[in-house]
Amino acid sequence: MTAPLRRRALGELVGTAALVAVVVGSGIQATELTDDVALQLLANSLATVFGLGVLITLLGPLSGAHFNPAVTLAAWWTGRRGEDGPDLRDVAAYVAAQVAGGVSGTILANAMFGEPLARLSTHDRSAGHLWLGEVVATAGLVLLALGLARTGQQRLGPLVVASYIGAAYWFTSSTSFANPAVTIARSFSDSFAGIAPASVPPFVASQFLGAAVGVFLLAALFGRLPAPKDRARVSTGEHELTATGR
Amino acid sequence: MTAPLRRRALGELVGTAALVAVVVGSGIQATELTDDVALQLLANSLATVFGLGVLITLLGPLSGAHFNPAVTLAAWWTGRRGEDGPDLRDVAAYVAAQVAGGVSGTILANAMFGEPLARLSTHDRSAGHLWLGEVVATAGLVLLALGLARTGQQRLGPLVVASYIGAAYWFTSSTSFANPAVTIARSFSDSFAGIAPASVPPFVASQFLGAAVGVFLLAALFGRLPAPKDRARVSTGEHELTATGR
Amino acid sequence: MTAPLRRRALGELVGTAALVAVVVGSGIQATELTDDVALQLLANSLATVFGLGVLITLLGPLSGAHFNPAVTLAAWWTGRRGEDGPDLRDVAAYVAAQVAGGVSGTILANAMFGEPLARLSTHDRSAGHLWLGEVVATAGLVLLALGLARTGQQRLGPLVVASYIGAAYWFTSSTSFANPAVTIARSFSDSFAGIAPASVPPFVASQFLGAAVGVFLLAALFGRLPAPKDRARVSTGEHELTATGR
Amino acid sequence: MTAPLRRRALGELVGTAALVAVVVGSGIQATELTDDVALQLLANSLATVFGLGVLITLLGPLSGAHFNPAVTLAAWWTGRRGEDGPDLRDVAAYVAAQVAGGVSGTILANAMFGEPLARLSTHDRSAGHLWLGEVVATAGLVLLALGLARTGQQRLGPLVVASYIGAAYWFTSSTSFANPAVTIARSFSDSFAGIAPASVPPFVASQFLGAAVGVFLLAALFGRLPAPKDRARVSTGEHELTATGR
Numbered sequence: 010m011t012a013p014l015r016r017r018a019l020g021e022l023v024g025t026a027a028l029v030a031v032v033v034g035s036g037i038q039a040t041e042l043t044d045d046v047a048l049q050l051l052a053n054s055l056a057t058v059f060g061l062g063v064l065i066t067l068l069g070p071l072s073g074a075h076f077n078p079a080v081t082l083a084a085w086w087t088g089r090r091g092e093d094g095p096d097l098r099d100v101a102a103y104v105a106a107q108v109a110g111g112v113s114g115t116i117l118a119n120a121m122f123g124e125p126l127a128r129l130s131t132h133d134r135s136a137g138h139l140w141l142g143e144v145v146a147t148a149g150l151v152l153l154a155l156g157l158a159r160t161g162q163q164r165l166g167p168l169v170v171a172s173y174i175g176a177a178y179w180f181t182s183s184t185s186f187a188n189p190a191v192t193i194a195r196s197f198s199d200s201f202a203g204i205a206p207a208s209v210p211p212f213v214a215s216q217f218l219g220a221a222v223g224v225f226l227l228a229a230l231f232g233r234l235p236a237p238k239d240r241a242r243v244s245t246g247e248h249e250l251t252a253t254g255r
Numbered sequence: 256m257t258a259p260l261r262r263r264a265l266g267e268l269v270g271t272a273a274l275v276a277v278v279v280g281s282g283i284q285a286t287e288l289t290d291d292v293a294l295q296l297l298a299n300s301l302a303t304v305f306g307l308g309v310l311i312t313l314l315g316p317l318s319g320a321h322f323n324p325a326v327t328l329a330a331w332w333t334g335r336r337g338e339d340g341p342d343l344r345d346v347a348a349y350v351a352a353q354v355a356g357g358v359s360g361t362i363l364a365n366a367m368f369g370e371p372l373a374r375l376s377t378h379d380r381s382a383g384h385l386w387l388g389e390v391v392a393t394a395g396l397v398l399l400a401l402g403l404a405r406t407g408q409q410r411l412g413p414l415v416v417a418s419y420i421g422a423a424y425w426f427t428s429s430t431s432f433a434n435p436a437v438t439i440a441r442s443f444s445d446s447f448a449g450i451a452p453a454s455v456p457p458f459v460a461s462q463f464l465g466a467a468v469g470v471f472l473l474a475a476l477f478g479r480l481p482a483p484k485d486r487a488r489v490s491t492g493e494h495e496l497t498a499t500g501r
Numbered sequence: 502m503t504a505p506l507r508r509r510a511l512g513e514l515v516g517t518a519a520l521v522a523v524v525v526g527s528g529i530q531a532t533e534l535t536d537d538v539a540l541q542l543l544a545n546s547l548a549t550v551f552g553l554g555v556l557i558t559l560l561g562p563l564s565g566a567h568f569n570p571a572v573t574l575a576a577w578w579t580g581r582r583g584e585d586g587p588d589l590r591d592v593a594a595y596v597a598a599q600v601a602g603g604v605s606g607t608i609l610a611n612a613m614f615g616e617p618l619a620r621l622s623t624h625d626r627s628a629g630h631l632w633l634g635e636v637v638a639t640a641g642l643v644l645l646a647l648g649l650a651r652t653g654q655q656r657l658g659p660l661v662v663a664s665y666i667g668a669a670y671w672f673t674s675s676t677s678f679a680n681p682a683v684t685i686a687r688s689f690s691d692s693f694a695g696i697a698p699a700s701v702p703p704f705v706a707s708q709f710l711g712a713a714v715g716v717f718l719l720a721a722l723f724g725r726l727p728a729p730k731d732r733a734r735v736s737t738g739e740h741e742l743t744a745t746g747r
Numbered sequence: 748m749t750a751p752l753r754r755r756a757l758g759e760l761v762g763t764a765a766l767v768a769v770v771v772g773s774g775i776q777a778t779e780l781t782d783d784v785a786l787q788l789l790a791n792s793l794a795t796v797f798g799l800g801v802l803i804t805l806l807g808p809l810s811g812a813h814f815n816p817a818v819t820l821a822a823w824w825t826g827r828r829g830e831d832g833p834d835l836r837d838v839a840a841y842v843a844a845q846v847a848g849g850v851s852g853t854i855l856a857n858a859m860f861g862e863p864l865a866r867l868s869t870h871d872r873s874a875g876h877l878w879l880g881e882v883v884a885t886a887g888l889v890l891l892a893l894g895l896a897r898t899g900q901q902r903l904g905p906l907v908v909a910s911y912i913g914a915a916y917w918f919t920s921s922t923s924f925a926n927p928a929v930t931i932a933r934s935f936s937d938s939f940a941g942i943a944p945a946s947v948p949p950f951v952a953s954q955f956l957g958a959a960v961g962v963f964l965l966a967a968l969f970g971r972l973p974a975p976k977d978r979a980r981v982s983t984g985e986h987e988l989t990a991t992g993r
Contacts (some may be wrong), residue, residue, distance in 0.1 A: 012478075020476055027395070034426035043293030047781030051790055052297055052425055058797070059304070060422035066415050067399055070406045071476060121391060121428045123384035138861035145859060149765070153805055160808045167415075169804050169905075176798035179790055180772030182859045230758055230809060232750070258724070266722055273641070280672030289539030298543055298671055305550070306668035312661050313645055316652045317722060367637060367674045369630035413661075504970075512968055519887070526918030535785030544789055544917055551796070552914035558907050559891055562898045563968060613883060613920045615876035659907075 012071055018102040020072030022110035024064045028076050029114025029194045030121075031060035036201035037122045049201060054178035062171035069166060077188040078104045079220040083151045087224060104190070111194030119198055130196050130203030134183065140215040142183035147219025149173060150187050152226045159231045189213040258317055264348040266318030268356035270310045274322050275360025275440045276367075277306035282447035283368045295447060300424035308417035315412060323434040324350045325466040329397045333470060350436070357440030365444055376442050376449025380429065386461040388429030393465030395419060396433050398472045405477045435459045504563055510594040512564030514602035516556045520568050521606025521686045522613075523552035528693035529614045541693060546670035554663035561658060569680040570596045571712040575643045578716060596682070603686030611690055622688050622695025626675065632707040634675035639711025641665060642679050644718045651723045681705040750809055756840040758810030760848035762802045766814050767852025767932045768859075769798035774939035775860045787939060792916035800909035807904060815926040816842045817958040821889045825962060842928070849932030857936055868934050868941025872921065878953040880921035885957025887911060888925050890964045897969045927951045 012020075035056035039049040065074040073095075075081045081095060081103045088094020095103065116126045153173050157163055177185035186192045186204070192213055196206045204212065258266075281302035285295040311320040321327045327341060327349045334340015341349065362372045399419050403409050423431035432438045432450070438459055442452045450458065504512075527548035531541040557566040567573045573587060573595045580586015587595065608618045645665050649655050669677035678684045678696070684705055688698045696704065750758075773794035777787040803812040813819045819833060819841045826832020833841065854864045891911050895901050915923035924930045924942070930951055934944045942950065 016476065016478070023472070023476065030391075031422050031426040034428075035422070038296075038425050038428070038430075039293055042296060043291050045291065045293070045781050045783065045786065047777055047783070047786050047790055048291065048293050048297070050776075050780060051786070051793075052293055055297075055301075055793075056422045056425035059418040060426065063399065063415050063419045063422065066408060066411060067402045067406070068476075070408075117391065118426065121384055121388045121426075123382070123428070136861070138859055142859045145768075145855065153801065156805050160805070162804060162808075165804060169801050172797040173801045176769050176773070176794045176801065179776050179794035180769040180798065180856065180859075182772075182776070182861070184776075226761070230754065230761065230806075232754070262722065262724070269718070269722060276637075277668050277672040280674075281668070284542075284671050284674070284676075285539055288542060289537050291537065291539070294537065294539050294543070298539055301543075301547075302668045302671035305664040306672065309645060309661050309665045309668065312654060312657060313648050313652070314722075316654075363637065364672065367630055367634045367672075369628070369674070508968065508970070515964070515968065522883075523914050523918040526920075527914070530788075530917050530920070530922075531785055534788060535783050537783065537785070540783065540785050540789070544785055547789075547793075548914045548917035551910040552918065555891065555907050555911045555914065558900060558903060559894050559898070560968075562900075609883065610918065613876055613880045613918075615874070615920070 014099060014102055017072040017099075018106040020068045021075060021103050022106040022113070024068045024072065024074060025076040025107045025110035025190055025194075026114035026117065027064055028057075028061060029111045029191055030118045032057055032191065033115050033195065033198045033200060033202045034118035034121055037118065037124065037198075040201045041122075050178065050184065053202065054175055054184075057178070058171045058175040061174055062167045065167040065170060072103075074166070075103060076107060076110075076190070077150075078107055078190050079147055079151060079188060079216050080154050081107070082217075083155060083220050083224055087155060087227075107190035108193055111190040112197060115194045115197040124198070124200070127197040128199045130199045130205050132199070132203040132208075133205045134208040135205075135211065139183040140211055142181035143186060143212055143215035144219040144222060146177045146181045146183065146185035146187040147216040148222035148226060149177065149219075151220045151223030152230075155223070155227050156231065159227065183212070186212055187216060187219070189216050192216070260345060260348055263318040263345075264352040266314045267321060267349050268352040268359070270314045270318065270320060271322040271353045271356035271436055271440075272360035272363065273310055274303075274307060275357045275437055276364045278303055278437065279361050279364035279441065279444045279446060279448045280367055283364065283370065283444075286447045287368075296424065296430065299447065300421055303424070304417045304421040307420055308413045311413040311416060318349075320412070321349060322353060322356075322436070323396075324353055324436050325393055325397060325434060325462050326400050327353070328463070329401060329466050329470055333401060333473070353436035354439055357436040358443060361440045361443045370444070370446070373443040374445045376445045376451050378445070378449040378454075379451045380454040381451075381457065385429040386457055388427035389432060389458055389461035390465040390468060392423045392427045392429065392431035392433040393462040394468035394472060395423065395465075397466045397469030398476075401469070401473050402477065405473065429458070432458055433462060433465070435462050438462070506591060506594055509564040509591075510598040512560045513567060513595050514598040514605070516560045516564065516566060517568040517599045517602035517682055517686075518606035518609065519556055520549075520553060521603045521683055522610045524549055524683065525607050525610035525687065525690045525692060525694045526613055527552075529610065529616065529690075532693045533614075542670065542676065545693065546667055549670070550663045550667035553666055554659045557659040557662060564595075566658070567595060568599060568602075568682070569642075570599055570682050571639055571643060571680060571708050572646050573599070574709070575647060575712050575716055579647060579719075599682035600685055603682040604689060607686045607689045616690070616692070619689040620691045622691045622697050624691070624695040624700075625697045626700040627697075627703065631675040632703055634673035635678060635704055635707035636711040636714060638669045638673045638675065638677035638679040639708040640714035640718060641669065641711075643712045643715030644722075647715070647719050648723065651719065675704070678704055679708060679711070681708050684708070752837060752840055755810040755837075756844040758806045759813060759841050760844040760851070762806045762810065762812055763814040763845045763848030763928055763932075764852035764855065765802055766795075766799060767849045767929055768856045770795055770929065771853050771856035771933060771936045771938060771940045772859055775856065775862065775936075778939045779860075788916065788922065791940065792913055795916070796909045796913035799912055800905045803905040803908060810841075812904070813841060814845060814848075814928070815888075816845055816928050817885055817889060817926060817954050818892050819845070820955070821893060821958050821962055825893060825965070845928035846931055849928040850935060853932045853935045862936070862938070865935040866937045868937045868943050870937070870941040870946075871943045872946040873943075873949065877921040878949055880919035881924060881950055881953035882957040882960060884915045884919045884921065884923035884925040885954040886960035886964060887915065887957075889958045889961030890968075893961070893965050894969065897965065921950070924950055925954060925957070927954050930954070 036053045039052040068074045085095050085100050119126050195204050196209050282299045285298040314320045331341050331346050365372050441450050442455050528545045531544040560566045577587050577592050611618050687696050688701050774791045777790040806812045823833050823838050857864050933940050933942050934947050
């Protein structure tokens with residue numbers, strides 16, 4: 010009983026909005042309460058771990074809980090020769106919902122904290138080592154999302170994907186945006202979690218490059234994909250999505 | 256083997272008392288130990304995550320572990336046309352137990368820290384953006400509690416509901432009271448977690464509004480409710496409650 | 502295939518030693534690294550949550566992972582009329598092992614940090630509100646340990662008992678010793694986690710009083726104990742212990 | 748369907764690289780953001796808990812997720828008389844992959860933070876009480892990894908091993924390197940997580956001594972090993988590895 014695309018896209022929109030509201034909102038809260046930047050990032054990262062795990066649990070059965078164009082594209086790419094995985098119509102609807110949801114989430118967070126609803130960030134994040142951070146962060150995320158499916162552990166997605174982001178906030182220099190929709194959304198908040206619009210394009214490019222690296226690592230570690238029929242479904246949510254004949 | 260209402264209401268009383276003792280007590284402890292408000296909120300939120308998860312695990316099988324009039328009312332509303340869900344007699348007993356338990360929890364926390372047993376809070380929390388925070392926090396909580404049941408994931412309630420609160424402490428401007436009984440109870444402690452009595456009514460109104468938003472989002476995302484007989488039971492605790500013919 | 506008492510007692514000794522080493526060691530580490538007492542307690546409490554969960558997982562199948570005379574006595578009391586639960590010979594061996602293990606743990610922690618192997622604590626913890634904290638902390642622990650068994654959720658013991666202690670560190674004024682063996686052991690370290698010998702007897706008395714309160718709450722919430730044969734086994738470890746005919 | 752040794756060794760290389768990147772990278776991030784050393788260690792330890800749990804989940808089914816020569820050797824030693832466990836050819840390939848992976852991880856972390864790709868650490872860590880810390884940390888890790896298998900709880904490996912490291916960061920004076928490959932790798936970063944090359948040999952010797960202590964404790968607690976055929980497989984990953992006839 011797969012939900013219709015309209016409803017699945019709504020799931021991606023609501024989920025991405027909530028994810029961005031958590032990231033941006035907790036960043037504002039933290040900077041209002043302390044001057045210690047490590048403590049700000051600790052609060053920001055723990056709130057994201059908690060929130061992301063909840064969102065994947067709740068919405069995974071509905072839409073797959075991608076909340077991320079890089080994951081949606083990787084799921085399409087690795088599933089494109091079989092009956093599994095999203096088709097291009099799904100991809101278009103998902104990506105549009107993710108971007109619209111992300112921006113809505115920024116607006117909601119700004120509103121909750123009495124900030125202007127949308128204001129372009131002045132937080133410059135342009136540097137080669139930050140782009141490398143995004144490549145690494147997104148490669149890891151995509152490898153993990155696809156790898157959980159390959160090892161039959163999709164049900165651990167909420168816990169493991171959230172934990173991954175919790176680590177990636179800290180071990181990557183860029184604090185792991187790892188998500189083009191969220192990156193665009195965060196350019197509309199001039200706060201702790203913001204990113205200046207000029208810094209967005211290379212971040213997004215790095216993220217897509219990272220997704221490709223993740224797909225490559227998946228094949229290097231776990232071998233060629235089995236025949237489409239036998240293949241496990243993409244984790245972090247392809248759950249219901251892939252069971253459908255669209 | 257559902258417990259009689261008297262015993263289930265006792266579960267709600269003890270559980271809400273313990274929840275409030277955790278929230279208020281850890282707030283007092285934190286403010287005694289540091290001046291960094293972010294660190295205070297971090298300790299307060301992590302203690303609540305740990306404590307709430309424990310309480311839902313222990314008391315969910317007994318009473319459903321609502322600890323929250325907004326959740327109890329939402330469970331009644333969504334289950335009112337079927338045999339599932341609490342009836343109005345349950346609702347009355349639960350809400351009374353939650354409020355009495357909450358106030359008892361404040362008194363216990365104050366006693367443990369050598370404070371006056373009850374003293375009205377002077378912590379003003381009146382502002383439009385805080386009320387929006389409460390609407391969002393409660394909408395998310397109700398959507399989650401009902402959504403776990405709709406997706407057959409009630410057993411994850413302790414982990415997921417506790418995680419949600421851990422995120423909501425940070426991403427909402429109001430630090431997510433999201434609970435009318437707990438809000439009333441917190442007005443009796445003049446400490447970190449307190450709320451001035453004059454700030455209580457709009458908080459509670461925002462919470463009930465948020466609960467309605469949560470019920471609406473549930474239908475928008477997961478569709479109309481199935482026929483009563485087939486319906487999954489409300490999470491975060493309707494477990495035993497709904498299996499009974501009272 | 503229950504282990505012989507000798508080996509189960511060794512499990513209690515090693516487990517209690519490790520638990521105390523975690524509590525005392527992380528306390529020393531934290532005070533060496535920061536002057537912020539809330540941060541010290543945060544590190545101390547999180548290390549204990551992680552360590553206790555690990556120890557219950559590893560040693561629960563062997564000894565029941567009590568590590569605590571109050572829990573052992575409560576298990577004996579509630580199981581004394583049936584074939585389940587420890588008998589008095591078990592209790593004597595367990596308590597002796599717990600106290601000996603606890604003191605060994607303090608010595609190990611002191612050695613790891615280059616401190617004198619044993620030095621009586623000067624940390625006075627004598628006050629009525631602290632004793633109330635111990636009553637509450639131990640009542641909650643015993644209610645939880647026995648309640649998990651009553652609700653058939655023993656397998657969640659490692660996660661839930663560890664989480665409980667994580668909350669209790671913060672919401673009780675005494676930071677939740679809640680364990681007579683650990684209390685005695687902590688009197689031998691003059692550090693963050695220490696307790697002056699003169700403060701030990703009222704703490705231990707409060708803990709046993711709390712255990713009685715926990716047993717009372719268990720009956721009030723979950724009703725009379727079912728007949729011995731049908732009864733679920735005590736959580737946090739009675740697992741193998743109670744299956745045996747000693 | 749066990750993977751060929753080449754691919755399993757690649758899993759160890761990638762996993763150890765990622766683990767070291769997390770440890771070193773989060774250490775650099777933390778020191779860039781705050782001067783409070785306890786907060787630095789808190790961020791460092793939580794990032795490691797999250798990252799290690801993820802890596803064991805993803806790569807356990809492939810290689811066993813040792814990422815650690817001490818664990819690989821202990822698995823070989825305890826399994827050497829049966830058909831289970833790695834043989835010496837596996838051990839050689841694993842250890843080489845772990846060391847190469849570890850150093851790669853340091854280089855990657857340095858690159859992500861715009862540091863020189865490799866620079867010898869000046870962080871002296873030579874003292875008897877630190878060596879005792881390493882003995883204790885590694886004994887506990889090996890006891891845990893082998894003990895989970897002996898008690899049939901291998902599936903809990905990701906959660907429990909990661910939690911153990913989270914505790915060991917704090918309760919051991921050495922912050923628990925507990926891993927010869929990671930120790931060598933960390934000598935190539937002059938940052939928070941670094942270790943001066945002169946301090947490496949006694950750390951590694953202490954770790955192997957600790958592994959022996961862990962194997963001894965395993966036998967003392969859980970008794971002689973059952974006959975090879977009946978034996979449970981080593982946790983933290985022997986999963987697929989031991990099922991194979993190489």
